[in-house]
Amino acid sequence: MAASELTSSTAWYKSVWTWFWVAALATCLPMLFVYFSRMWHLPHYQYFPFAIAAVVWLAWTRSDRNFYPPARIGSLLGVCLGSIALLAAWTLKSPWMMTVAFVFFACGCLNAMRGKRDASLLAVGLPLLLLVRLPLGMDQILVLKLQQLTTVLSSLMLDVIGVAHAITGNVIQLPGRELFVAEACSGIQSVFTLAFLSTLIVVIYRRRLWLVPLYLIVASLLAVAGNVIRVTTVAVAESWYHFDLASGWMHDALGYLTLGLAAMLLVSFDNLIFSVLHPISQSMAGASSNPLVQFWNWCVDDGSTIDVADSYYEVAKPKKRFDTERAEFRSWMETWQNTPALTAIATLGLTLTIVSVVKASQVRPTGVEAGAGLFADGLIWDPSPEWIAQAESSYPITFHQVARNGEDPRLGRNADVFNFSHVQADSDDIAGQFVISQSYHEWHELCLCYQSSEWRLLDREVERLAEDPDVATNTPFALAIFSNENGHRGYLWFSAIAENGAIVTPPPSPGRLGGRLDDAFNSDESEGKRVMMVQLWMPVLDRLDAEVTRKVSQDFVGLRELARQSVQSLKPRTSLTSASEEN
Template identity: 50%
Template sequence: MTEDSPAIAPMKTKAKVPLAPIRTPVIQSVWTWFWVALLAACIPMLVIYFSRMWRLDHYQYFPFAIGAVAWLAWSRSDRYFYAPSRISSLLLISVGVLAMIGSWSLRSPWMMSIAFVCYTAACLSVMRGPHDKSLLILALPLLLLIRLPLGYDQLLVIQLQHLTTMMSSLLLDVLSIPHAVTRNVIELPSRELFVAEACSGIQSVFTMAFLSTLIVAINRRKLWLAPFYLIIALILAAGGNVLRVTMVAVADQWMSLDLASGWAHDILGYTTLAISAFFLWSFDGMIMTLMHVTGTTSDEHPDNPVLHLWNWFVDDGQNVDAVGEYYRSNQSASDRKELGFQLQLARLLGRLQAKPIAAAMAVLGVVLISVSSSSAMKVSAVGVEEGAQGMFVDGIVFEPPVKFISSGNSGFQLNEHQQSRDGDNPILGQNADVWTFESMVNGLPVRGQFVLSQTYAEWHELCLCYENQDWRLLNRILESTDATESEVADSGFQPFAYALFGGDTDARGHLWYSAITPSGNFVYPPERPGQIGRRIADAAEGLDEAIEPMMMLQLWVVAPQKLDASTIDRVDEMFDGLRQKIATAVKAASGGSAVGTADQTEADLEASS
């Protein structure tokens, strides 16, 4: 090139920007309608399920769980619904479909909650955002929407009561506060502090478990860390409840303040819950301080499998490997013939993106909602509007006519009637009527206590109450007398439950109990928690029955030794006759509704006779 040659201007090159794939608008996407159809199909059954959950204080966090997951998904995603092209998503959909079919067949709202969680997790697993390849971790808090089955949440209540009472007693000993412990009652010089379910920590334990999963989801922690967060949450919740019960006792003895009820107790509960939550957040910070990524670039220790494995376990996606990203971006693309199964499945499902198929998905959603609604209409729920709170329901099913119940009994006597209302005696229930039971059977005096307690939202397993009082359950069976069996077909009588308890001595506790609804019908006793197969079978058999408020009848007899078979059979007949007598009184007085007064009940019984 000479000086006279024209200068050659530098070539201006512009990198070709790859064309972004053209996406179907969200409202027209097949997969938008696919996910909406699956999730909307769960709503009819979930309305019943959540109305039942709201009755239980320890599950009332579920609106916050749903709201938190919805907000996190909205803020982190690109707000677009994708095809279920991941294997995990397909597996979750399969489990959800099975649970939904089971919910329709068995009319079980609980199984529909499993389907809802599976569908939501499947949808989140394929959603993505600017900083997330998958939002599956957000489904973790939703797992706590599934209620512990077969009464195991009640067993958890019992264990927490024992733990709280024991640890609180130790702390009171350290503080030199005089007290005595009788089962789950802390006896102070001026009062008895009953460690009831509201004070045993069950509410904050479930709340802390939810908070632990929420922290894992918010901070994008590895999924395998979730069990450790749950364990720490349970420990902190138990400690918070021990502190709460101890503070109630300390305030009573040192400052003469009542922190066991009212707004003061609520403030104390929320304060201890906040303290436990603070320590849980501190634990999260400690975990991230100790378990951080070692080496930040691809060329550091490339042949060290231990470091690669460690980084895979602890990397939460927030570590930016700039050198590694640059290195990988300059590698040649994989051969199209070697595309993975996931990408091939995504392309196959992408061919379904068409308006007719989107319309078909919308129609499918309408069909699924119709089927769920039809199944939900066959399930009766005790709603919040009926005043249901916790295990109790406001109001009284039956105001017992004392003279009618105490008189005219064959072979036994009921004396010394005592009445408690509005939770005066929390051990016996919200509203209770108590009589002493006396009889002479085969020359052996049999003495005990007959209790009519009400009103329960569902069957209340009394065996748990006596196990809570340090009785050891030896046997539990369903009993029926000859008179009951002969009248089952005509009157709908059901068997009653009988349980045998033992202790540290030769004394034996005998418990007969049954339940009666406001319409005067008996409730079939379920199997006790722990016998999973029988409880599932009995639950399936009783799905057609409406869940009504009910009152519990129990006869408790403590004998120096176990009663012989003939004596038990005779007491069976006495208890069965007494419960039939009360059921007849309920029917005569109420006609299926709540009973008015005891005088009106006796008048109706006289008229009917």
């Protein structure tokens, strides 16, 4: 019996392969619930329900309402890679990796499906790729870079309009107030939303997949343009009319307005592509034998242009039967269409789902991905202005700045900044800052903060002063080296202290993936506890020699140890004091 007869004789809801794909996708759901609950707290990823709904709707309306076995190479590859990612997600307790598995399974299923116009629905899964967050904190870096670009372009617009201002980092200084771009342009997340819309346009209008990078680039440019309009409008309203558009419902309305404008421009760009990249009619003399014409049509013909003459010539051509591809292999797989196989798949799917539920319950909060966001509530420790004087460092403190409850967005939620200066023997001044910032759900990669300004990361290593495990200063710290366009260097020593006084070991690479791999094979007594970050930042004109670097490292470790002892000496109720109680 042919594969097509076997398939057509079985209703989709009774097919073994329907429940095979349901079992594969359902196995991912417990950890996906954790992943999506965290993503909902990240404004630039809040499009994900629409992405899932759009893919489900397109797959259902374009398919023949049947599910097929993974007989194609793409489907088999999706199942294999999805299984590997599934095992990795269980091992690492990683919702992110489970999302990768879900995307592989979904694309494998879509590749096996077909419709009246489509030999495969694989392209329908394109928006699902945007469910996977960029690894290694690259999404944060992208947002910060876009804020920086938005600041520069908004400044140019304000110069043209004639609004007096100055820019410092990502802050626009107006005569009456400071305007933080991250605050005035909370809609910077529109770049991700427009990226999703661009993939949706490609799928809906069946554009060629090689155009996807171009659509994503245009979406990013339109997002920046929309954000520049938004920031400029906020600045003009504040400067000319003393009207605050940086907060409240009018701020949100302005954001939706600029996002809608950018979306309409994206649709206009798609119409431009449709007008320019159209196929050449086969009815033209010599077109059918011209290899350049054939190559051009292969690149641009997405089936949306109907030529009457071409339709006449196409009638005589035999249509490719979708169900004859690898017919023998598919027929063998269809022999599994029986009650025992259905029972086995249902049992296996239920078992794997239970395992996923258990693994999902073991997932701990993970910083930026956590439901509460990057910061945790409350202070771990409230250092006094005289605290740092107890340290055996040779840097006199010149200024102590205290920021609480996010009053200075540049410093985070709660921070203590101790400015210091020091004169070396060769009369070169060294100045910098020792900063305590808190509280976080886990290790916070401070390199990202400096990369968002004018500093470029050159190197980032995990260092330690002593190899003897009995020495208190043995616990490693992170040391990063930066440079700027003027050739100056910046040195950053940073570490984390948990609320129980334990020093957190830095991840071996600057990002959540490196930290997750490290956590999978190394236990940490600080796991599940809030942490505070301690850092020593030192910008210098030229590279520090090894002896000076070693001396500063010793000073940093001494300051960290003093802070650790102070945290450890606190009573449990003090360490849990909330920021509101502190104030």
